[in-house]
Amino acid sequence: MSTMKPIKVGLLGIGTVGVGVWEVLGRNQEEITRRAGRGIVIARVADKDTERAKKVTGGKVAVTGDANEVVTDPNIDIVIELIGGYGVARDLVLKAIANGKHVVTANKALLATHGNEIFAAAQKAGVMVAFEAAVAGGIPIIKALREGLTANRIEWIAGIINGTSNFILSTMRDKGLSFAEVLAQAQKLGYAEADPTFDIEGIDAAHKLTIMSAIAFGIPMQFDRAYTEGISRLTREDIRYAEELGYRIKLLGITKRSRVGDVDGIELRVHPTLIPAKRLIANVEGVMNAVLVNGDAVGATLYYGAGAGSLPTASAVVADLVDITRLHTADPEHRVPHLAFQPDQLAAIRILPMDEVTTSYYLRMRVVDRPGVLADITRILADGQISIDAMVQKEPSEGEEQVDIIMLTHATPEKAINAAITRIEGLPVVTGTVTRIRLEELK
Amino acid sequence: MSTMKPIKVGLLGIGTVGVGVWEVLGRNQEEITRRAGRGIVIARVADKDTERAKKVTGGKVAVTGDANEVVTDPNIDIVIELIGGYGVARDLVLKAIANGKHVVTANKALLATHGNEIFAAAQKAGVMVAFEAAVAGGIPIIKALREGLTANRIEWIAGIINGTSNFILSTMRDKGLSFAEVLAQAQKLGYAEADPTFDIEGIDAAHKLTIMSAIAFGIPMQFDRAYTEGISRLTREDIRYAEELGYRIKLLGITKRSRVGDVDGIELRVHPTLIPAKRLIANVEGVMNAVLVNGDAVGATLYYGAGAGSLPTASAVVADLVDITRLHTADPEHRVPHLAFQPDQLAAIRILPMDEVTTSYYLRMRVVDRPGVLADITRILADGQISIDAMVQKEPSEGEEQVDIIMLTHATPEKAINAAITRIEGLPVVTGTVTRIRLEELK
Secondary structure, three states: OOOOOOEEEEEEOOOHHHHHHHHHHHHOHHHHHHHHOOOEEEEEEEOOOHHHHHHHHOOOOEEEOOHHHHHOOOOOOEEEEOOOOOHHHHHHHHHHHHOOOEEEEOOHHHHHHHHHHHHHHHHHHOOOEEOHHHOOOOOOHHHHHHHHOOOOOEEEEEEEOOHHHHHHHHHHHHHOOOHHHHHHHHHHHOOOOOOOHHHHOOHHHHHHHHHHHHHHHOOOOOHHHOEEOOOOOOOHHHHHHHHHOOEEEEEEEEEEEEEEOOEEEEEEEEEEEEEEOOOHHHHOOOOEEEEEEEEOOOEEEEEEEEOOOHHHHHHHHHHHHHHHHHHOOOOOOOOOOOEOEOHHHOOOOEEOOHHHOEEEEEEEEEEEOOOOHHHHHHHHHHHOOOOEEEEEEOOOOOOOOEEEEEEEEOOEEHHHHHHHHHHHHOOOOEEEEEEEEEEOOOO | OOOOOOEEEEEEOOOHHHHHHHHHHHHOHHHHHHHHOOOEEEEEEEOOOHHHHHHHHOOOOEEEOOHHHHHOOOOOOEEEEOOOOOHHHHHHHHHHHHOOOEEEEOOHHHHHHHHHHHHHHHHHHOOOEEOHHHOOOOOOHHHHHHHHOOOOOEEEEEEEOOHHHHHHHHHHHHHOOOHHHHHHHHHHHOOOOOOOHHHHOOHHHHHHHHHHHHHHHOOOOOHHHOEEOOOOOOOHHHHHHHHHOOEEEEEEEEEEEEEEOOEEEEEEEEEEEEEEOOOHHHHOOOOEEEEEEEEOOOEEEEEEEEOOOHHHHHHHHHHHHHHHHHHOOOOOOOOOOOEOEOHHHOOOOEEOOHHHOEEEEEEEEEEEOOOOHHHHHHHHHHHOOOOEEEEEEOOOOOOOOEEEEEEEEOOEEHHHHHHHHHHHHOOOOEEEEEEEEEEOOOO
16 A cells, blocks of 8 residues: 555535545545555535535535635645536636646536636646546546547547436437426436526537537637537427437537538537437437547547436546546646647637538428429429438328428538528428428448 | 657557558647647567568668567667567567566457566556557547546446457348358458457457456456357357347456355356347447446446457557656656556455356257146256246247247356256257356346
């Protein structure tokens, strides 16, 4: 056993994940010490609810209601930020860095919006900022992108990185229920919050995608450029039609190298996506997460596991503690950089606006069942240089005059599909709006 | 860009993987340098076929036929060993270490059999030995086990870690062909070697499993204790019957914590295994690899990708080069240890002999279709305390007197099932031998 003193950790926020960190460090203490080469102990805890914090920690550690005391405590080596949000968390992280502490955080919102500032400060202070827990919970995807796949030019990443949405979509498909019905069920089970906006509208996924994109391509965090579309408007009919065509609908975060003309660009987008049912990632069900990474040397690799929850997230936080313990003695100029690329080596590549993105589409429209309708629609698509890969026209129900037409297109610029949809919706034989869902083969 | 001199690499063996390493370092040079903080260049190449080596490297690097020159060259910082085998490779790796070189190797056979000696030598010399490419090709599974999941007590690992076998099993199922037919096809496609023994008899998988087991549980490499059973005796009928019962047959490497009485043990076994068809890992097809890791905090995580091939394997080799470049300045006592656990912290836990392993079983037997037969068989199982989970008796074909009976058992010690099988095979109404395949739920 090492004779070195244990490394001392200050924990900010002992809620769901914080309790997990406390528990994991406690019960696996012996193995973690064997692995890290020295002990790792939580020496101080800050939480607004000091009573609860004291109960959880059983009086074994100093508890304070003021997180400022922890980030300035000269005895603390590493600060874990589990407060969440942008305001207080940002101030505390910057203060910890200014005081020479290494930082571990699970706060994706903070990193996606203030990451550039935080990493610059950490670089200047010569400390490490680790954030494995910020993306896909317990899956070591940050480590894979930043270290495991360093040999590769990453081509694209596609991830199921929001468990709530995936639970809703899986259950809608399994049970043939509507979005509203399953959301209510998810809220009852604790898989969705009372205000589910962040999860179901793709914002949480976009935070995580922004972080992965920065690491994969060596670019600054640019959350404000991410395109975000959620799952709240998906119907059970679309899920069923997709199934009939051999596809599943998943909320994917996709980031991809893309060239428009001869200028390099990067796509950064979260939206419901049809993917072939036979792909491994199409079979990721319930609250589980999975990230598919395509590198030029390795090809496709996939990482699967629990994307949230107390212990899985704690697994990632504690792995970061061990990493820092193992590596903080390395020359700061050479040890693993926060963003995979050395800080003076970030590239300025443009994030493509959605209009310039090219992908395939699933289109569903309701039309009057009358001769010539299909000719009108296919004419509009042909005018827009949009070619059709597959088409299904449903039989009208008994006594119905209207039918659903479903089309899958080949790759088409988003601008062209939008223009075509506007023209199709203007046809008098078309009822209501055209449903448009993007489709990716993920090959 | 860093002003530091590039790190200098000596490459031993420029065959399939070596060419991949040369190619990846060349074409992704700029990105790799951005990530590593300094350049990484192959400064010297050793290969018996110097003409071929010169052709591949285009005269851009010194080529020698004598690997000893490279491992003793004072200008070389890191040696990549891609020679393979146990004899020469072992000598060269030890000599490189003795000369203060860091070592990167893809040689699973060498590590599984001489790893303990090599890691001890590296520890003494204060150099790093990295071997991501030795297990599951381009999948960063060593990094996941050694770093990504350090917070966990690993409970078990189950992996598809031999692409040749998985290709054969996938194709047998897809096309309803026999083992011999598919093996011949695999040999034609270059997926199986002329002498396929290492792949199809599970030896290659056992090498990789031995390495993962050592890292996961903090134990020395103990390849000689691994149980190994290949796929050459599997029939298309067993694959079809398994399918009918909701299972797929995969060649799995399984390592697991297990208690017999009140003594801790570790299972280390490679064999064909029935697994539920709905598990993600059951849907890994063709030559692809996947490793499922179960940790007490994170739960189940899965890692999927190409397990072999020039560029995927090179991806892992070059990631190791970047890791060493980033980390070799860290204090040797604290940086990531070769085996996840610090070298003085390896545990002496017994590898269980197969007789003491408990698992479920698929049994297939051919019996005369006559009253009382089933009673005789179930009596024998009951005597052995073996309980039946599911049973199928096939209808006899027209004019046939014999039928297949398939049974799935609940968890049973291997010793008990073996004894029961011997008794069943002794029944006059049972024809030939009983087919026995292990079954794991992987939950």
